[in-house]
Amino acid sequence: SVVAVDDTGLVVGHALLSRxxxxxxxxxxxxxxxVAPEWQRKGxxxxxxxxxxxxxxxxxxxxxxxxxxxxxYGRFGFIPAQRHEVSGPFEVPEGYFQTLALPGYDGSPSGLCRYPEPFEAV
Structure with a gap:
């Protein structure tokens, strides 16, 4: 989990990576x-x-x-997931489920993604 805080210590942005x-x-x-609304479009x-x-x-x-x-997400290098033979469990418009291969990626893993149980509750 990564957070961004303003100069008062208030959290203004957050990104989470889940296994x-x-x-x-x-x-x-x-x-x-x-990102807090008043901080959007500011990087x-x-x-x-x-x-x-x-x-x-x-x-x-x-x-x-x-x-x-x-x-x-394309600005970070994400591409449509099917290019890495990865699919998602959700029906979404083509191109919205994406992958980013990090330097250690060797073609694996691939296949259907299964999110942790908490994701099913939202």
Whole structure:
């Protein structure tokens, strides 16, 4: 979990990476990402996402998935998940379920993503 705080210590942005199953392997899901309305369009979202992805890379993770706007997440290198032979459990418009292969990615994991149980409650 990565947070951004203002100069008073108030949390103004957040990005969370959650472990999930990808086929027979494991990956990370980038969700949720949130920025306080008054801080949107000021680079806070980009800051917390880039920090979370850097931490995942440093930890030796291979693959991150995200469900979101391809124009927004494309700036971080996310591409449609089917290009990595990864699929999501949700019916969404084509291109909205995306993957980011980190430097250690060797084609695995691939397959259907299974999110942790708490994701099913929302």
């Amino acid at each position: 999930l199953r990808v086929g027979e392997g494991a990956g990370l899901a980038l969700a949720p990402v949130a 806070v979202g980009e800051l917390v996402v880039r920090a979370a992805l850097a931490a995942a890379e440093e930890a030796g993770e291979k693959l991150v998935v995200v469900l979101g706007d391809p124009d927004y």
